[in-house]
Amino acid sequence: MEKKKMGLVPKLIIAIILGVLVGQMKFLPEFLLRLPVTFSSIFSSLLAFIIPLMIIGYVIIGIADLTEGAGKLLGVTTFLAYGSTLLAGTIAYFVASTFFPSFIRPELVEKITESGSGLSSLFSIPLSPLLDVTGAIVFAFMFGIGISYLKGKGQGGVMYSFFKDFSEIITKLLHTLIIPGLPIYIFGNFMNLSYSGAVFSVLSIFWKVFLVVVILHLSYVSLMFFAAGSFSGKNPLMLMKNQVTGYVTAIGTQSSAATIPVNLECAKKNGVSKQIREFVVPLGATIHLAGSIITITSCVTAVLLMYGMPHGFGLMAGFISMLGVAMVAAPGAPGGAIMSALPFLTIVGIDPTGTMGQLLVTLYLTQDSFGTAANVSGDNAIAVIVDEIYHKYIVKRAPEVEAAETASVSS
Template identity: 60%
Template sequence: MKKKMGLVPKLIIGIIAGILIGSYAPEVLVKVLVTFSSLFASFLKFVIPFIILGFVIAGIADLATGAGKLLGVTTAISYGSTIIAGSIAFLIATLVFPSFISADVASSIGDPEAGMLGPIFTIPLEPMVDVTAAIVFAFMMGLGISTLRNHGKGETLYGMAMEFQEIVTKTLSTIIIPLLPIYIAGTFANITFAGQVWKILGIFWKVYLIVIPLHLIYITAMFFVAGTIDSKNPIQMLKNQIPGYLTAVGTQSSAATIPVNVQCAEKNGVSKQIREFVVPLCATIHLAGSMISITSFTVAVLMMNGMPHGVSVILPYILMLGVAMVAAPGAPGGAIMSALPFLPMVGIPSDGGLASLMIALYITQDSFGTAANISGDNAIAVIIDHLNDKWNKKSEKQKTA
């Protein structure tokens, strides 16, 4: 049986093919590829509000199935960790990136979209609902369904939300994700034709050298915090996490890694009740690794274009992404797809060349971001298990008093 080629190799082939076509192919061929990318971008812009509706409604509504206090504390720790990860990434990017993305470099690159070829034709395809309306409606419905389910109602709406999520997931897995390499090839062909590709790639390999070690440092810090709280050896817990980390690197999916991650949590001494509750839940709501990557790439793109990238620009973006990426699809690149609608918050169009550049940069390291996400899940499981023990002991004392 033949083994299918993964998305990352396809994406790398797409980037190489795009650079070769942009360098050597006739202009008409570049325009054909650019036309495909333009049509794909229009479709992607049309689908984005449905991605928000499909995943945020189902993700928030699904939280009703948890056990009261455990659910609230796990969600709060997961969100807090994701925001802290993004904030650290922003701080590191602000301090380190200027060493290789100087004002001179930014001015030499200018606008990466300047000098690009336009499509041969376009098809007007406006989204059925705008992004802001989709976000507000998704929160209203998600919280409403969650409240109804806590009172024994809302199962019909919950079923509709979950089935709509399946439709969106199917659209991502059968249309958008498979066509991404061609879309990226068109973007890189156009950037190459405009004469900017080597300058841009010359910056981003340095960004990778910062982002991936930052993932590992953050995971290590999380296990040291968990070990301190629960009086466990963080080094041993990190060793126990290796199978989960490697599985996530191979699958690029938090969901697919859940069974292995539950076994890792067991080796770390997490009780059955907690590991079977926290690990699957955090697989959808804890995205510290993804946040580190997306924040870093966003700051780099903004710096390259000489655009504002201060705290007032990035912090609201991080706070929104921490919620918007809830229940990001298990397909590779799910986090960046969920983040696309919010790129305009920092001044990056969600359907242009800069957005496709962000997609390419993110997905080529998605394995490591996902591995950081799920490794952090088990550090949270250790903390929640410790807190649950304390609450149980306190409850038993109150009963016997």
């Protein structure tokens, strides 16, 4: 019998608990306590080196794929997916900025920012990125648009294949080195926070942010299905009932891509035609990340509040808009969305490799499975809308077929 592996979230929870406990063991030799801090420092340098490469590998292919073949169906689906992602992020920001200050109080912020000094690493490795983040973004957009233009002329296949292979190398690196190393990285971070005395103030905020984010996920998915039901004339409660299997599966897999087969069956139960569900559901798993952006926007707002930094909507709007594009190429693995978002944290003033970045990654990953479940559920709400648009305005559906499919989800 194959031994079942422990998921990433349980590993992170164990890492947080052990980090807090070990950080309180100040009777241990300081040399031993500085070992995990040293690992976190090296890991942080490696992450800083990889971030520009992630931008180049993912954003180029994301732009090239999204702009290829501007058919009506692709255009409608992309518009709905990106619009939904932006709306979800905007709602999350206003909810977070309204409710989080009620429990991220000034005295807690003061405890976090003025806690004692932490442990230093035993040594560091000078590892400078090949490009800075801004240079990587400009390069990625130039080449992404350029490759898309060449593909439209029947050229650019070699360049596209090169960057496609490059993105797969980065994905492999994330899956085999970065994501498996996250629990040790988080352990070192929380051990240092515990040693400095800030950890309990941080944890008192964590669980409240978690609760608000999960409620936001469920509320937004419900809103999407009610909108889909109103537009298509189908019963939204039945649409949501049919989606339960996909939602639960996504919580278990933490991967939109791995949930596609189950999500296709959910779309079938919701009366979405075969050609539409087989197009929209896989595409939505890549470009529709409403749940992920709710989590990231909420966590970013929480971290900015925790450190008393600016968090106005003017600042966050640009970040949310960029995030909607950046996460398109998020790897189909736990933590993929936050890994793709790390390069753009500098927009809001967060160093992705510093303490704030570490806290943000930890906050996000503890809620990643719920964000993924919201993503895939939203994909099926979009599929219902696209199916209705396609058969009502693009290709007329036979009346008897429409009546049969509507009846299956309206009772």
